[in-house]
Amino acid sequence: MTDTAKTVDRTRVARWLQEYGVYVAVVALVLFNIAFTANFLTVGNFRTQLIQAAPVLVVALGMALVIGTEGVDLSVGAVMALSAALVPLYLGAGTLPAVAVALAAGLAAGTLNGVLVAKVGIQPIVATLALLVGGRGLALVLADGQLIQLHDPDFLALGNGEVLGIPVSVLIAAVLAVLVAALVGKTAFGRRLVAIGGNRRASVLAGLPVNRVLIGVYAICGLLAALAGVLSTARLGAGDPADAGLLMELSAITAVVVGGTPLTGGRVRILGTVMGVLLMQLVRATLIKHNLPDSTAQMIQAAIIVGAVYVARERSSR
Amino acid sequence: MEPVLEVEGVTKTFAGVRALDDVSFSLRPGEVHALVGENGAGKSTLIKVLTGVHKPDSGTIHARGVISTIYQEVNLIPLMSVASNVYLGREPRKRFGLVDWARMNSDAAALLKDYGIDTDVRRPLGTLSVGAQQMVALARAVSVDADVVIMDEPTSSLEPREVETLFEVIGRLHERGIAIVYVSHRMDELYRICERVTVLRDGRRVHTGPLADLPRLELVSMMLGRSVGDIRSHGATAFEGDHEAGREPVLRAEKLTSGNRLGGVSVEIKPGEIVGLAGLLGSGRTETARAIVGDLPLSGGTVLVGGKQVPQGNVAAAMRAGVSMLAEDRKTEGIIPHLSVRENIVLAALPKLSRFGLVSRARQDRIVDTFVKRLRIKVSSPDQKVAELSGGNQQKVLLARWLCTEPKVLLLDEPTRGIDVGAKAEVQALIDELAKEGLAVLLISSEMEELLDGADRLIVLKDGAVVGELAGEQLTQDHVLAAIASGGADD
Numbered sequence: 001m002t003d004t005a006k007t008v009d010r011t012r013v014a015r016w017l018q019e020y021g022v023y024v025a026v027v028a029l030v031l032f033n034i035a036f037t038a039n040f041l042t043v044g045n046f047r048t049q050l051i052q053a054a055p056v057l058v059v060a061l062g063m064a065l066v067i068g069t070e071g072v073d074l075s076v077g078a079v080m081a082l083s084a085a086l087v088p089l090y091l092g093a094g095t096l097p098a099v100a101v102a103l104a105a106g107l108a109a110g111t112l113n114g115v116l117v118a119k120v121g122i123q124p125i126v127a128t129l130a131l132l133v134g135g136r137g138l139a140l141v142l143a144d145g146q147l148i149q150l151h152d153p154d155f156l157a158l159g160n161g162e163v164l165g166i167p168v169s170v171l172i173a174a175v176l177a178v179l180v181a182a183l184v185g186k187t188a189f190g191r192r193l194v195a196i197g198g199n200r201r202a203s204v205l206a207g208l209p210v211n212r213v214l215i216g217v218y219a220i221c222g223l224l225a226a227l228a229g230v231l232s233t234a235r236l237g238a239g240d241p242a243d244a245g246l247l248m249e250l251s252a253i254t255a256v257v258v259g260g261t262p263l264t265g266g267r268v269r270i271l272g273t274v275m276g277v278l279l280m281q282l283v284r285a286t287l288i289k290h291n292l293p294d295s296t297a298q299m300i301q302a303a304i305i306v307g308a309v310y311v312a313r314e315r316s317s318r
Numbered sequence: 319m320e321p322v323l324e325v326e327g328v329t330k331t332f333a334g335v336r337a338l339d340d341v342s343f344s345l346r347p348g349e350v351h352a353l354v355g356e357n358g359a360g361k362s363t364l365i366k367v368l369t370g371v372h373k374p375d376s377g378t379i380h381a382r383g384v385i386s387t388i389y390q391e392v393n394l395i396p397l398m399s400v401a402s403n404v405y406l407g408r409e410p411r412k413r414f415g416l417v418d419w420a421r422m423n424s425d426a427a428a429l430l431k432d433y434g435i436d437t438d439v440r441r442p443l444g445t446l447s448v449g450a451q452q453m454v455a456l457a458r459a460v461s462v463d464a465d466v467v468i469m470d471e472p473t474s475s476l477e478p479r480e481v482e483t484l485f486e487v488i489g490r491l492h493e494r495g496i497a498i499v500y501v502s503h504r505m506d507e508l509y510r511i512c513e514r515v516t517v518l519r520d521g522r523r524v525h526t527g528p529l530a531d532l533p534r535l536e537l538v539s540m541m542l543g544r545s546v547g548d549i550r551s552h553g554a555t556a557f558e559g560d561h562e563a564g565r566e567p568v569l570r571a572e573k574l575t576s577g578n579r580l581g582g583v584s585v586e587i588k589p590g591e592i593v594g595l596a597g598l599l600g601s602g603r604t605e606t607a608r609a610i611v612g613d614l615p616l617s618g619g620t621v622l623v624g625g626k627q628v629p630q631g632n633v634a635a636a637m638r639a640g641v642s643m644l645a646e647d648r649k650t651e652g653i654i655p656h657l658s659v660r661e662n663i664v665l666a667a668l669p670k671l672s673r674f675g676l677v678s679r680a681r682q683d684r685i686v687d688t689f690v691k692r693l694r695i696k697v698s699s700p701d702q703k704v705a706e707l708s709g710g711n712q713q714k715v716l717l718a719r720w721l722c723t724e725p726k727v728l729l730l731d732e733p734t735r736g737i738d739v740g741a742k743a744e745v746q747a748l749i750d751e752l753a754k755e756g757l758a759v760l761l762i763s764s765e766m767e768e769l770l771d772g773a774d775r776l777i778v779l780k781d782g783a784v785v786g787e788l789a790g791e792q793l794t795q796d797h798v799l800a801a802i803a804s805g806g807a808d809d
Binding site: 186187188189191192194195198199201202203204205206207208209266267 | 636638643650661668672
């Protein structure tokens, strides 16, 4: 009897943790930092944290959509590198054309992923792995392997500028989060995406345009990754295809999973993803401020991922 | 005799709903005990409590010995060999803990012969027919030296010959003193092999006793909780006989051909007509439906709806032309478990319910509300997850999904499989009603009664070809069997 009660409690706790754990963790970390970290409660610090988190969030939004279809996109980091390579090449023609070319490249890369997954039927992890390797290679070739300093003030404003005191990149990320949430929740495309992730065979039989939706999802993910590449290039003030977006695929997947979106598809949590990004950012910042080496930070991040996946596992085994 | 399995006063609640309410159940060694009830009566929950999947909220379970379970859906690994599946987790070992493949394969082959399966046990399990896979699951379950074997709808995917083999096996188990809990909706089977019966209704036990002296009608009335007279007046199914069909067929499928699965099947259905597809498992019934709705690549043949040709291999186009299909397997081809009842219902009709890609919640709610009421779907709210519903209610949700698309032709593949007697009658009555309103229905069912009572006309298939067409006076079991027996070469 007591044993039974305990099991029931444990599954309930696990489910609750998957739903709300990420919010609790963010609040707890903020409180910890307010108490123990010097200069945490300053505008400057919040700015820094948000600016660092913005590109990750932009990528994670696209990743959440892909994971919702029971897929994954490993090529997001490579697509960011492509942006970093393309922007300096076209910046001579102006900020707008340069950004447009980078975004178009991301859209094309994402569409390619989508076609490989939907039409050719290659598993997402394999299909996007090709671009993970090839994309960065192409970026290095385009940039001749060089880091290129940028001086165009219009373009650099994307990284350093602000509107009403809010950094441009943060503003862009926030607006995108709202848009993607609406896309998932309010549009036929979004509902179909979730249905396809939940039961692809049933979606086919319901006459849903499965291929079109899948290609669309990967295309959006590529587009968002390219935008993240533009933002981080502007922030750095240099096109650096060797380092831009390195390991970004892992940060994005982590944020999505920690935010409570199951890897098995059929569900997309946008607010959770936002919180997942903030949580991972706060963890790193906290550890750095308390003079723990980066290697320790990585290990703690790993522990958080394992915890999140463990909680998700408990839930699905009901 | 001391019971081998005893359950006392078990209660189990899910999200506020009592799935089991103070249920007691005891199983004597060597008996074959029928467990019956409508869907949602608590059978599945009781089985899960017995096997330890669910912990009861209160009550006690005493089991003496090993319990082994065969589920409705085969729970094995399709890519591994037949032999590996039989001995999964208890492979015979050689020195250094290496798997003794030779012994495993010969043991498995010998074991499976007893179950009427004579095949290369090194083949991947997935290449066997569903019926054969079910037998492998049974062989595995029994070979662990179980004292109790629970069988959940074991015959739902078996052919008649395989059912006979299963009954032989059950007879042998019985002689060896192994107790069996037999869950099934098929009355004939229950009366043939079971000694005692336990009836569940709405999570409570309403009866336990010897089966042979219990009149069928009384058993059904206990399951349904209705009076005997009530049922008799309705007949065996809820179908009410002939429909007035229109004159011109709304669906005309001609010479549908697909590899070795379909060899030129033609079907015509008039508005208001129910056409049944009869035939054994693998005769091409499901394939015919899939071909019509564009879910099966065709090498030949055409589908016309209202005289217009429907593009091939395109489910969405078929749906726009007015053809919808309720697929055979509710779980893998039907419901989307994470989504709510509302979203499952409107899934196929989304384009109609959205404007500029934005989904209108108000219009959704209206439609969902209409269908939940009309089909009497039992839900706590349209936001409830569909996975939480009983089989019968999930089936109604899927019917609602297809009715939302306002079809002219509805293809129903086993619409009442695995749902309880009450829901079954409701679904049958609904099909009847839809035909009366002028819908053309193609009905596929493994239950002869359902086909004979429901259909105005029967097309008999064998090995992917039409071997007979029956109507009027000819709609009898004898005629169907004769058609199946006479047409084509026998294996």
